[in-house]
Amino acid sequence: MIYKFNVRDVRFPLAAGAGSDAVHQNPVYSYAVVQLRDDNGFTGTGLAFTLGEGTNLVCKAAEFYAEKLLKCDIEELMSHFGETFNHLSNEQQFRWLGPHKGVVHLALAAVTNACYDLWARKRGVPLWKLLIDLPPEQLVNTLDLSYLEDELTREHAIQLLNENKTSQHTRMSIIKAGYPGYDTSVGWFNYSDDDIKVNCRKAIDNGFSALKLKVGSPEPERDIRRAHLVRDIAGNDVKVMLDANQQWTLPQALFIGKKLLSMNPYWIEEPTHPDDIFAHQLLAKNLAPCKIALGEHVSNRILFKNYLQLETAGFIQVDALRVGGVSEFISISLLCRKYGIPVVPHVGDMGQLHQHLVLFNHISLNHEALFLEHIPHLKSHFEQPVVVQDGVYKTPMEAGSSCNFKEML
Amino acid sequence: MIYKFNVRDVRFPLAAGAGSDAVHQNPVYSYAVVQLRDDNGFTGTGLAFTLGEGTNLVCKAAEFYAEKLLKCDIEELMSHFGETFNHLSNEQQFRWLGPHKGVVHLALAAVTNACYDLWARKRGVPLWKLLIDLPPEQLVNTLDLSYLEDELTREHAIQLLNENKTSQHTRMSIIKAGYPGYDTSVGWFNYSDDDIKVNCRKAIDNGFSALKLKVGSPEPERDIRRAHLVRDIAGNDVKVMLDANQQWTLPQALFIGKKLLSMNPYWIEEPTHPDDIFAHQLLAKNLAPCKIALGEHVSNRILFKNYLQLETAGFIQVDALRVGGVSEFISISLLCRKYGIPVVPHVGDMGQLHQHLVLFNHISLNHEALFLEHIPHLKSHFEQPVVVQDGVYKTPMEAGSSCNFKEML
Known part of the structure; x- marks a missing residue:
């Protein structure tokens, strides 16, 4: 059961010139870091990336989402994570701030990534192995395919995974x-x-x-x-x-x-x-x-x-x-x-x-x-x-x- | 000269059912309210709208932008506001959080609106009158037309305004x-x-x-x-x-x-x-x-x-x-x-x-x-x-x- 979370604003200044591009002349590689603690002793860590200023805003928004995962069992949560993702990303007041973009969506990324990390740690496997070993139905249960109905239904997603499973x-x-x-x-x-x-x-x-x-x-x-x-x-x-x-x-x-x-x-x-x-x-x-x-x-x-x-x-x-x-x-x-x-x-x-x-x-x-x-x-x-x-x-x-x-x- | 600003998180619960729609069942009409104070005694007020949760994030982001307008004279600022808008919206670290969308852009809206309000108050006219009386070049100076070059150049914008001026x-x-x-x-x-x-x-x-x-x-x-x-x-x-x-x-x-x-x-x-x-x-x-x-x-x-x-x-x-x-x-x-x-x-x-x-x-x-x-x-x-x-x-x-x-x- 997830009994506690913490969110940290971590910033790393870079050597001169490193990371610079035409638009971002002086980036500070930074992260909103979400940690979900499980009462079995596991900690899941998830990141959202920023360039310095405003990382605190992403952290604050991540707290809003992480709070809603308290008391969840990670296996139970991931068995239908797609639904949870849908609910979180459409929280009816917070949603106005996006929807599904900007600060709130970066925050959701960090929280989501912490869930997958915790899941893999609890199973004792690298994330890549967890993902490739999941039965297609279970993998698709972790996805929110809403607003993709014209291109990718649940059935179609499972089919795509099954088609490629044989040659895996x-x-x-x-x-x-x-x-x-x-x-x-x-x-x-x-x-x-x-x-x-x-x-x-x-x-x-x-x-x-x-x-x-x-x-x-x-x-x-x-x-x-x-x-x-x-x-x-x-x-x-x-x-x-x-x-x-x-x-x-x-x-x-x-x-x-x-x-x-x-x-x-x-x-x-x-x-x-x-x-x-x-x-x-x-x-x-x-x-x-x-x-x-x-x-x-x-x-x-x-x-x-x-x-x-x-x-x-x-x-x-x-x-x-x-x-x-x-x-x-x-x-x-x-x-x-x-x-x-x-x-x-x-x-x-x-x-x-x-x-x-x-x-x-x-x-x-x-x-x-x-x-x-x-x-x-x-x-x-x-x-x-x-x-x-x-x-x-x-x-x-x-x-x-x-x-x-x-x-x- | 703008010598001070404040940003307030103001929320108004509604009567049962009011404001409800298919996605937002229980909205709380809320505002990030930016006030810019001028040392001539004028105050410009600008709003961004939210539905409750997260208004504080918009307020925090608005402080980031408002801070950059301190010591500006409002007439001088509005004489080339398009450039200022471009600089603010492309601030090279904060920009990552959008760009030009979500919490940071809502915040920029509130700050921008406070500038126009202050401008009109200082001139002692309703905003509609200020806008219709501005010479087209001056009006277009308040706009950031970047990334519209394929559809609307500065010259084209002035031309559109001039064309309609005669029948105004x-x-x-x-x-x-x-x-x-x-x-x-x-x-x-x-x-x-x-x-x-x-x-x-x-x-x-x-x-x-x-x-x-x-x-x-x-x-x-x-x-x-x-x-x-x-x-x-x-x-x-x-x-x-x-x-x-x-x-x-x-x-x-x-x-x-x-x-x-x-x-x-x-x-x-x-x-x-x-x-x-x-x-x-x-x-x-x-x-x-x-x-x-x-x-x-x-x-x-x-x-x-x-x-x-x-x-x-x-x-x-x-x-x-x-x-x-x-x-x-x-x-x-x-x-x-x-x-x-x-x-x-x-x-x-x-x-x-x-x-x-x-x-x-x-x-x-x-x-x-x-x-x-x-x-x-x-x-x-x-x-x-x-x-x-x-x-x-x-x-x-x-x-x-x-x-x-x-x-x-």
Whole structure:
């Protein structure tokens, strides 16, 4: 039984330049950390990610949700978590503050993630194993598929899981091989050209075969110069992704995007405002065959449904710390499976939680094991930080979802 | 110079049944109230509306924004308020919590509205008069048109205002005649059939020629019965609008929506989830010629741009207490002008602020003076409550935007 919870506002300043992008010049990687304590001695930890200011608001909202889980037995709760998620996310007064977006939804993510962590810890298994071993009906019981009726009913979700269940064993080799990573930290926005060169060489030496560069400079020439600089060092066999972090207007994205095609980017990420679905549809058409990646600022399954329906994205970067936690992440992964669009999460969690979720997506949903973003800046703060060797995430074997901070033990 | 601010969390419980809808069974009409104090003795008051729980979160976020306006001179601030709005709404850490939606954007609405109120009070004129008298360039200086470049540039906005300026005097008669209202309070969700009958007769006796009924019952038969009941009392000359408050799934909305067409609704409002643009596009096609009304839960100008681009809505119900205040309300009204779609605000403010804004929309933008929602439940709490006589809003003549609560004087 969950008898107690606590919520903490944890902030980690970064080294100069680290984490910077065209819009966020001085981020402080921060978390609303929810801990649910079970009277059997287990503690479930769940995170929501922020960039500093306002983390306290997310914490306050998380208390509102966590309070409602007191006295719940975790196994009983997870046997119908989809219903609970639906009730919490539609709490009739709090709902006005979203619905299903912004501070309240970030808070729900943290609480939801703590539930899944507690569940896995109590069962003594890593979250990825819990998820792949669940019978499809039980897994779908943890999802809230409301407002997806036109695309993904409960029956359809179970069918998708069953269809891929038979070949599941053929994909288990990923556990030993590890899940490929890509390096986001070679080209933060405020890094100098020289830093980028050094970082690129190091990333490639460390076994990464995919790198990301931040673009969105006031002068397009800077973006173009730096993109070619990375391509020159990376060669043609390494994938290079470009990330504008929403900085461009639609006309700018069309203009600069086309110019950047000459260095053959693997994707162009967040070219403009994350609410502008129609702009992304136009960009997808105009920048083809280069694909658009998006999702780190898309709040919920309904918005992702629209992004898929309107054929805007070649890669979906849903983040379980932005949408309503593991539960909604899985719903969105099912939608992407239906549409045949790869899920390549944004890692607000620095990969700690998502290393579990991409294994589930690959093994149980037969999503391609493309690669998972890797950002190393907070490794010293996690109790069991991700292990990335030779460009590959080593599979976590500890119970839970790997989201404990040393500071909070 | 603004030398001080305060932010208050004000909540008003309602009489049984009042304000209830299919999703919000027990709303507590509540406000984050921002007051900006000027060292000339003026106080500007701005509101954001909530339904109870979480108003404190909006207040806390409003403090973050209000703090940044200290030491500003209001005339100087409003001479380029669009830039300030852009900076505040994109504050690089806080932005992560939206962007431009949810708690942080509600908070920005309250602060923005306080600025416009202070501006009008200092000039000693009602807000509607300030707005219609501003030269187009100065008005557009108060707007942030970023991410609208594909539809509404600064030059285009000025042109729209100038085009309608020449005929402005022909629409000034509305000041004396008053702006028509419609009565939302005849058919709250939890009112009995008998209550609805009595309320409808009273509304018509009081001069209203348009009424709204809440639908979205678990049994469609209840909706259909009540809708016909209202039509029977109202007759064919009174407009009757139906409001589902997002309760239906898309398949339900298609099914029940079509059945409700038999009573000839003037519009069907919020048929499904407010993030589901594509569902609204399908509904608009399938329920034609009946039109869809939406907007009370649409957070910002970019989303409204998409709703307009995808031809989803026959009526745009933007609320200046949901989007980023008066400034973004005007940007959205300009977009609607371009698309020829009427603006019929949702009145989270009980019409106090919007009575000014619809006058501006009609006089300066040549938007049709259709009608403004009227909800009477908080009249006793406002210092200068709206005056609705013979179904018509009497034009407010006091300086400012009419948003002071008696409790806060």
